[in-house]
Amino acid sequence: MKLLLRNISLRLADFVLKVNVELASQVTAIVGPSGAGKTSLLDLIAGLRLPQSALIQLEERVLTDTARGLFLPPRLREIGYVPQDLALFPHLPVRKNLLYGCKTAPPCGSLFSYEHVAAVLEIEPLAGRSVTRISGGEKQRVALARALLTSPRLLLLDEPLAGLDAALKARIIPYLARVRDEFQVPMLFVSHDRQEVQALCDEVVELERGQIRSEANQKA
Amino acid sequence: MSQEWQIVWFTVWVSALSTVLILPGGLAAAWLLARHEWPGKSLVETLVTLPLVMPPVATGLILLKVLGRRGVLGGFFHDTFHLDIAFTWRAVLAAQAVMSFPLLVRSARTAFAEVNPRFEQIARTLGAGEWRVFFSITVPLAWRGIIAGMILAFARALGEFGATIMVAGNIPGKTATLSLSIYESVQLGHDAAAFRLLGISVALAFAAVWSGEWLMSRRRGLHETAS
Numbered sequence: 001m002k003l004l005l006r007n008i009s010l011r012l013a014d015f016v017l018k019v020n021v022e023l024a025s026q027v028t029a030i031v032g033p034s035g036a037g038k039t040s041l042l043d044l045i046a047g048l049r050l051p052q053s054a055l056i057q058l059e060e061r062v063l064t065d066t067a068r069g070l071f072l073p074p075r076l077r078e079i080g081y082v083p084q085d086l087a088l089f090p091h092l093p094v095r096k097n098l099l100y101g102c103k104t105a106p107p108c109g110s111l112f113s114y115e116h117v118a119a120v121l122e123i124e125p126l127a128g129r130s131v132t133r134i135s136g137g138e139k140q141r142v143a144l145a146r147a148l149l150t151s152p153r154l155l156l157l158d159e160p161l162a163g164l165d166a167a168l169k170a171r172i173i174p175y176l177a178r179v180r181d182e183f184q185v186p187m188l189f190v191s192h193d194r195q196e197v198q199a200l201c202d203e204v205v206e207l208e209r210g211q212i213r214s215e216a217n218q219k220a
Numbered sequence: 221m222s223q224e225w226q227i228v229w230f231t232v233w234v235s236a237l238s239t240v241l242i243l244p245g246g247l248a249a250a251w252l253l254a255r256h257e258w259p260g261k262s263l264v265e266t267l268v269t270l271p272l273v274m275p276p277v278a279t280g281l282i283l284l285k286v287l288g289r290r291g292v293l294g295g296f297f298h299d300t301f302h303l304d305i306a307f308t309w310r311a312v313l314a315a316q317a318v319m320s321f322p323l324l325v326r327s328a329r330t331a332f333a334e335v336n337p338r339f340e341q342i343a344r345t346l347g348a349g350e351w352r353v354f355f356s357i358t359v360p361l362a363w364r365g366i367i368a369g370m371i372l373a374f375a376r377a378l379g380e381f382g383a384t385i386m387v388a389g390n391i392p393g394k395t396a397t398l399s400l401s402i403y404e405s406v407q408l409g410h411d412a413a414a415f416r417l418l419g420i421s422v423a424l425a426f427a428a429v430w431s432g433e434w435l436m437s438r439r440r441g442l443h444e445t446a447s
Contacts, residue, residue: 048341074344087342091360100356101346150346 001026001186003045003154006055010040010210016052017041017210025203025217027180027187029196032207038190039084041207042156045188046081047074058154080147080185084158086139088131094142095127101150112148112183120178121145137168141175148183155179155187161196173199223392224401224413228420231397234309235377238316239370242324246373247366250328251354255337271383272322280315280386287314287387311388312395316377324373331365332358364435371432375425398424 001024008019017037030038043049045056047063050071056064058079063072088097098114118124121141126134131142140160147155160176161169177200180187191197197204206213249268253261271279287294287305297303305311335358343353359366381399388395390404398421405414 043341046341046345048345074341075347075349077345079345081342081345083338083342085336085338087336087338089339089343089357100343100348146346 001154002057002059003028003186003188004055004057005041005045006057007053008041008044008051008056009053010037010044010049010051012037012040012210015210017044019207019210019212021205021212021215023188023203023205025186025201026184027189027201028203028205029201030188030190030205030207031192031197032213034192036207037210038207039158042081042158042188042190045154046079046156047072047077048081061153078150078153080150080152080155082140082143082147082155082157082160084160084162084190086143088139088143088146090132092131093127094123094129094131094134097131097142098123098127098146098149101146112151114149116182117145117148120182121148121175136164137172140164140172144175144179148179148185152185155185157187158190159192160189161191161193169193169196176200224416226393227396227398227401227417230309231378231399232424234312234397235316235374235380238313238320238377239324239374241313242317242321242373243370246321246324246369247328247359250325250369251332251358253325254329254332268325269322271319276319276380276382277386279318280383283311283314283318283383283387287311306387307389307391307395309388309395312384312397315383315387316380319380319383320373320376323376324369327369327372328362328366331362331369334365335361368432368435371428371435375428375432378424378428379421 003023005019005021005023008017010017014035015037017040019041030041032038040049044051044054045063051064051066053066054064055062055067058077061072062070063077064070089100092100098118102114118127121144123138123141123145126138126142131139134142144157144160157176161172164172173196179185180200187200189196189201202217204214204216206215249264252258253265253268284306285291289295289298289304289306291306294305297305303310305314339357339361340353343357348356379399380397381403384395384397385400385403390396390400396404398417402414402417402421405411405417
């Protein structure tokens, strides 16, 4: 993966998010204290916020270039986003949540079929249920599967294991590892948890008050 | 059909039609007010609320000036389509629509504002365009508030008096609504008829408002993030 984040500038409540980095690892963790600007950075990449200035490029595709007045809407970015609150649509059953981003009827994705994703994440037994009646771990897997079924070029995960107890985290981490290994989708992974970072990520970027404090390759 | 039932039927169907007619514009206004900031927004907010606070008779007078044969819209419809609006059932419809519009907008606006914007944002990342986001996420999550607003608007239309009598008059069999007929019956000393119509009005208004309250009380829960 090559994700270029150049001259990013976004005014937040207490500081300005300023990022200038090129990410090339398959799975990159963004770590840092609460309020450091991690979620805002993911929102910028997904096209959910407008920066004061930015050049955001994924592989050869320019997503945002304020200098040229270019802004690709989120629906055209082909970026899967699993937000911290998961945002599963509460009025739709699990299956309709999963298929929401599918452009065609199942098998759905151009890269990953419904059956494949459902098998890897073990979600088929949940398909007929309401999203308000499944457990926290099941919701995490459904949100992940929903994002994967759009065949994204990049997966943004905002603290996907936050709020889960240690036992449940230990059960979900292997699913994330399977997604990484099975589907080979590049991931940008916001986390507070060293255990998650070590288990899943190749590169770690530390953000503090909107600035990159350090950048380290886990494999180095 | 007795004259009284004809009045009830006319009032109910014109009120229902006015509620349906204001729905697209009302939802659009509510959504824009709930989700966007733009120059002049407070002016639009005030204009939308005006019919709620202005004397209905004053609103009726404005409508009469606009919809009469010499008015901007009335003149256009008369000259182009040979259609009269003032003092016809269309004027009743217009008066009811204008007077009930703010209630629909206020209720729908609150309902839209309560929908977690994260749902809409994530729907966009899943490839949905704005129309799809609106009809598959926003409206289903706000539907109870929208229905409650429609019921309140319908109830307001049922009871409309001041604006209607100004722009439509009280023409038996043509523009006479429940409210106008109650007033006329009392003026003529037909107390029994007035009380019969009063009973029907109370029953219709009670049913409409009660169902609105019931829906509003059930609105909670759907807006919580399923996390």
